[in-house]
Each structure stands twice: as structure tokens, then as C-alpha cells.
Amino acid sequence: METVNEIKSDTPVEILFVDDEKNVLQSLRRLCIEGNYSVILANSGEEALEILKNNPNIGLIVSDQRMPAMTGSEFLEKAKEMLPDTVRILLTGYADINAVADAINKGGAYRYITKPWNDEELLQIIGDAVRRYSLIKENKRLQEIIKKQNEELKKWNSQLEYFVQEQTLEIQNKNKELEKLNKNLKVNFKNSIHAFSSLIELRDKKTGNHSRNVAEMSTKIARAMNLSAGEVETIAIAALLHDIGKIGIPDVALLLEIDEMDTEARNEYMQHPVRGQAAIDSVEDLREAGVLIRHHHEWHNGMGFPDKLSGEKIPVGARIIAITDFIEREFRKLNADNAIQLVLDKIKKEFGKRFDPQISPFIEAPVREVYSKISLKTGTKMVEMELSVNDIKEGLLLSRDVKSGTGIILLSKGTTLKWKNIQALRRYYQLDPSETGIFVLVPR
Numbered sequence: 001m002e003t004v005n006e007i008k009s010d011t012p013v014e015i016l017f018v019d020d021e022k023n024v025l026q027s028l029r030r031l032c033i034e035g036n037y038s039v040i041l042a043n044s045g046e047e048a049l050e051i052l053k054n055n056p057n058i059g060l061i062v063s064d065q066r067m068p069a070m071t072g073s074e075f076l077e078k079a080k081e082m083l084p085d086t087v088r089i090l091l092t093g094y095a096d097i098n099a100v101a102d103a104i105n106k107g108g109a110y111r112y113i114t115k116p117w118n119d120e121e122l123l124q125i126i127g128d129a130v131r132r133y134s135l136i137k138e139n140k141r142l143q144e145i146i147k148k149q150n151e152e153l154k155k156w157n158s159q160l161e162y163f164v165q166e167q168t169l170e171i172q173n174k175n176k177e178l179e180k181l182n183k184n185l186k187v188n189f190k191n192s193i194h195a196f197s198s199l200i201e202l203r204d205k206k207t208g209n210h211s212r213n214v215a216e217m218s219t220k221i222a223r224a225m226n227l228s229a230g231e232v233e234t235i236a237i238a239a240l241l242h243d244i245g246k247i248g249i250p251d252v253a254l255l256l257e258i259d260e261m262d263t264e265a266r267n268e269y270m271q272h273p274v275r276g277q278a279a280i281d282s283v284e285d286l287r288e289a290g291v292l293i294r295h296h297h298e299w300h301n302g303m304g305f306p307d308k309l310s311g312e313k314i315p316v317g318a319r320i321i322a323i324t325d326f327i328e329r330e331f332r333k334l335n336a337d338n339a340i341q342l343v344l345d346k347i348k349k350e351f352g353k354r355f356d357p358q359i360s361p362f363i364e365a366p367v368r369e370v371y372s373k374i375s376l377k378t379g380t381k382m383v384e385m386e387l388s389v390n391d392i393k394e395g396l397l398l399s400r401d402v403k404s405g406t407g408i409i410l411l412s413k414g415t416t417l418k419w420k421n422i423q424a425l426r427r428y429y430q431l432d433p434s435e436t437g438i439f440v441l442v443p444r
């Protein structure tokens, strides 16, 4: 057998022969002289048990059955308790059937050999028994190795688990940090856009909070049209900045309506969409919005400017901003209680000509929402009150635009104050103090 060859070792296997007759012991020793065995002899079961105590590596015990004080099967039973792996063989006469049964059942004997034995046969049996012992030992050794390796693996596994957990935690923390940074960047970006938007309004004072209203209505319309979150954001930015190109045009082009301008002023004015796009082109994140800015004066029928695009060639965001820009300018001109309705009626006539009729169903609700806030008037159980910037509270409704000392619109009429607005106003009022307080509506 291959496995037997593999486990052959040079250390001789220890064999213990137990017999009360000395000449039997001697002939057994002689028999084993040629094998790779180390032979130990004992005259009785008692002596043999003593020997076992000091020789735990005995691989084979061959014991006579008939001995004075302790029988062979009794001895084998005790030997089994002491060294369970040792292979045991009983030597017995013909008549000892009971002894054989005991030796096998209680003493776990591997074989029994009848006296007188045949030398060759006995050597063969001893050889088999020794190989059996080696197999048992090898098996134990391998099991021990497997057990150790399993323990090692378990240890590695738990270390790995710990390591993975640590790494995961580290990654999670890094992610949180990045998220925070990202959020800060986004907030800063938004604030910068609002700052730009305030600049436009500073340049063109008659526009008031025009850009913010255009942005608010445009985003509401874009959402109602189910545009993606990214598109809605681009539209919001473009709406806030749509007139940024007006910063560079002469005053005359700002003060007059387009049909009141002379050719020169009109030509200047008509450049503001392109100038607006060019102004923000260096900011990569604003480029998409720049395209909408360029086209916010295009007409559905191709009669607009600067590129005379028509229909769906005009980006949808630009089509929306064109409508809300128009509504905002018209609403500002009217000073009537029913201004909202008048504007809605007026714009209806422009769909198909100036504006994309597909957007028509989404207009009314946002317009009403944005302007009904603004047209809240005193007398509807509310009165206007001027408060110092230190006295304003969350939840108050602004009855007028809040402007800084140099005229920048900080918050629009109709805004309900939130804590972050209040903080921003207090900061602004220190940097650029206004002569007036803040006008709010309070219940009468």
C-alpha cells in the first residue's frame, strides 16, 4: 500500500511480549531479531503494566493468556485504558474461547494467535499489526496538523475580519469627510451664483428681484414637466444669471423697453445673451447654464435673437426661461389687483408664436404660487411693521424687498424668514448697513 510506504520511519517500533514462561519470551525475541523492532519482555501482567507506564511509545503488545496472577485478557483490558492506540494481540491455547472473546470485546485485541504458533505466520501478523499501529499514529499526526491549521485559519479569519472592518470604517469616514467637503463646495457654488445674481440686480435696479422670480417659476415649471434633477438645477442657475450679460451694456439700453430703443441701443441690448454666456464660460460647471442663457431670447417661430433658433432647436430650459422672463417683466409693468390673471391672459396669446405651446399647461400654477406670495397686501388682517435686524424672528413674512445700504437685494418680498436668512441678514447689515429696518407682515 502506498500510504504505508509513505509513513515508514527509521525509528524501530517497540513491541512488548508478555509471558510467564521465559523460554517462550526468548523465542519471541529471536523471532523478531531481523525486523526493525525494539523488543521489551515482561514476565507477568503486573510487570508489563509497569513497563507501559514508562514507555508510552509501545506500538504492539503480544500477551499470553494463561499467566498466574493476571490473565492475558485482563491485562489487555488495562493496557487498552493506558495506551488506547497500541495494537494488542492475544496468545492462547485452543480451549480458551471465552478468554479470546474477552480479549477482543474488553481488551480491544486486534488478533489472537493459537499456541503453538507457526513462526512465519506470526511474523506476518506482527508485521501487519505494526503497520496498523503506524497508520493509526500517522492518522493522529495528520489530524493534529489539520486541527492546528484550522485553528490558524480561524485566527487568520478573525484577524482578517477585524482588518476588513477597520478598513471599512476608515473608508466610511473618508466618504463622510468627502461628502461634507462636497456639500460645502456645492453650498459655496450656490452662494456664488446668488452673489452674481445680486450683482445683476445692482446694475439694473429696475429689475428688482427679477432673476429670483424667474428662477423660482422656471424651476417649478421644469419640475412639473418632469425634467431630471440635473436639468432643473441647470435651469435654476441659468435663470438666476440669465441677464448677467446686461452688466456690460450702456445705461440707455437698460432704461428703455426694447421697442423704445434706437438701433444702436437695441443692437447693444441684443448682445446681452451672448455676453452673458461668454462671461461665465470660464467656469466649467456653468457652461450648460451658459447655453440656456444664450438662448433665453429665442422665439418659438425663429424670430428671436441671437441665433434665430426655432421650435425644439431651442434648449427646453431656454424655452422655459423665455416664458418666465416675459411673465416677470409684464407683471412688473402692471399694478393691478388682478395682475396675475392679466399676465396669464396675455401670455396665452404668445404660445405658438413666441413661446413653445407644449409648455403652456405647466405655467399657471407656478405663476400663481410665486405672485400670490408677493401680492399679499396690508389690510388682509395683517399689518406692515418695520423691525430692526436684531428683532426679526423665524416665520415672519417680508412685506418689502430687503436691500443692503448700497442697494443689493438681499431677500425678496414674500419670503418667509428662516434662521439661515436671519443670520445672513445680520451679517450683511454689519457689512453694508441699510438705513431702514426690515418690513414684515404681522397680524393686526
Ligand SMILES: [Fe+2]
Residues within 6 Å of the ligand: 242, 243, 272, 296, 297, 325
Ligand atoms: Fe434677457
Ligand SMILES: [Fe+2]
Residues within 6 Å of the ligand: 210, 242, 243, 325
Ligand atoms: Fe430678464
